[in-house]
Amino acid sequence: MTAKFSGLVLLILLCLSFPATAQKKPNPILTADSLATGNYKDVLNSFFQLAFDQLASPDKEVRFTGTPFAVMAKLDSTFLLDKKYLESKTLRRINYQFALRLDTAFKFNGFSSGIKYALINKRDETVSQAFLDMVLADTLAQQLLTLNTIIGGKISAISPADVQDKIAAEYDAFVTGAKNFGGLSQQLQDTILAVMRANGNISKLAGILVNNKQFNMAKTADSVYQDLKANFNKNALLTIGVTDTTYRDQFVFSNVVFQAEFLKGVNKYAKSRNDLEFNARAALQLVDDTLNAGRDLKRALFSIEPAFNLVFKTRTTQKSYLELKFSTAYYRNVSTLYVGEERDRFFLNGTIRVRIMNDIWVPFEIKYDPKNGNLFGFLNVRANFRALAGAAKQL
Template identity: 45%
Template sequence: MKKIIVILSLLLIFNFCIAQKTKTFSPLTADSLTTGNYKDVLNSFFQLAVNNLIGPDKELKFTSNPFAVMAKMNPELMVDTNYYKYRHLRSLNFSFAGKLDTSYRFNGFISSVNYAIINKRDITISQSFLTSAYNANDEFNRLNDAFNQFIATIADAEERRKVRKIHAAIFMDSSTVTFNKLDKPTQDLIIALANKINASKFLNLIKIDPAINIRKASQQSFDSLKKLFQNKLLWTVGINDTTYKDQFLFSNISISSQLLKGVLNPLRNNNIELDIKTNFNFIDDTVKAGRDLKRSVFSFEPGFNWVLKSKYNQQSLVEFKFSGSYNHVFSGIYKNEKNDRLTFNGTVRVRVFNDIWIPLEIKYDPDRGNVFGFINIKANFKGITKAVNGK
């Protein structure tokens, strides 16, 4: 019964968005609002990255999720019921990376899997968002329904056609039609219907500003809600391993957890994301001959990501990430190495084009006085635009 209610709710919201002739509920639109930091934690489509571009240990990395791959091969998966059915696959990311040495020769292979245990930001599958979105536009929805019911009572076909055209101009089209530009009979009809359904907020709205566009007013509350959900919690867990060119499997294994949570009001042109990452690493002990996993290191890295957004479309343009890292060696400690070590880290992430980011990572080790810098290039691409827009 619960599944039936959820699916019916999904269909209701999808139909509402279609009636509004917008693409606000599209996965592409939802993905465009996410930060670059978020896409590095959980990617909704595809990402190709070159990590440590000018360093000795370069990586060429590809990341995706099973649903994006399946939708690329079968666009029917973008139909609302199928999209919801396979929603758990969107929470799973897999990645493969080839390691290159200073001479750009193959030096190893990395594979990883991440899964979002909690992802309240994905508005396209969030039941909470569906309920909130419908409630946010409750009066507009009920007024729209009441207008349609009135049209159904008109006996004359020609008159019914004219009124339906007026209804479309008011509730569906992205036009410049405002309430005060409607003729008096249409204004009186809308006010009468609003009184009938007790739409007090709507009546107060047109009283304060008779020049409102009804369709745009309903869309604004929907857009604001989308932005508010960008502050919701994301928590992922993952595991990755490294295989070197000598074909020793599982040379390094890392078990990780990462949490993101917005802090400031996401309707502003800047925001702050709380970012907490933990890793438990089983690493090859280089002191001993051959390869093993006898060196174990735990790291805890709390930080925050400052996001500067465009005032036009609310997309993230520049991000500054600051964090501190605590590392503890449980076993396999090297000579003259401390069990505990602190580092300070910073990342400047710049959106060069719509889906291409250049993150510059800097790490400072106060104990040794070392500063490390890494330049990466990350391209996020969708590859299923036609499938999404078509469905």
């Protein structure tokens, strides 16, 4: 049975990963999250996420997380147009989730659901005018835009028409990244350099081009933007939410958790390639007090878990491929104790997240109880969907 389930999980993951690998140019809207850390995606998801939690433990869970905005945009693609997109800010701040809990025999063991709202989300650069202004104020971005404008003026002055058309097409290949600076005709290279030297604002760019024939305008522009975006994505995120779980034989809550979670990058604008995030989570869990007859939610457990997440990124694409999360967790039982139960407990936790595909993460969690010397391990899988590709193409 375990082998069958593992095979099924593997098959689903392969199916999910296929569109991402088959597309040569992934839809840019939907890759807005591709540079985000796995930890960030677990705190607030932008579109859809399918999670297989605690695969090796007795209480397994298959969980689907989505946003109302993703559904609305799927039904009506005009939601992706800037005006409606801005108006839908609240919809995009809401996450909901449904999960099926499974026992060791992979049989139904309860249903859970939850809702989460981002009280503070300063990471969403897609709707931030401040981010837009920051890009436009960047020195290199300004130089590239100025160069483009001046070259436009120069092209308009070329004659005869056939040469003008040829130069316009050649320049377009340069600006879209199809050609490096060294791949341009000598005439266009010389013109670009002459324009730069004659214009004080972009004269420094001329030095870069002379020394680097491999200069690619599109890649340079993209790296300017991605650097600014990566720093913007280190801003604060605060979510609040509630999740509940039902009994397997009755649609009554067996567990309700109120929680708040905070996430913020620590090394903003640092030159280090790798990132450090601070992550804190506080929760109040209400469960059935089994000492009382019947089913209730009279047992309350408070927990707080501050953590640091170290993110390792690739040199060129700046995508995180490995994340190490270290945290301490404090639990306090605020209700009547059972026999032999401790009121306060303390854990040291570690999570290793490995990105195995563009949108698929495998987090492995380790919990250590220093007092009793117990060590627990949990294996999870997270798949972030880019399911709006079709909707975006309809526009």
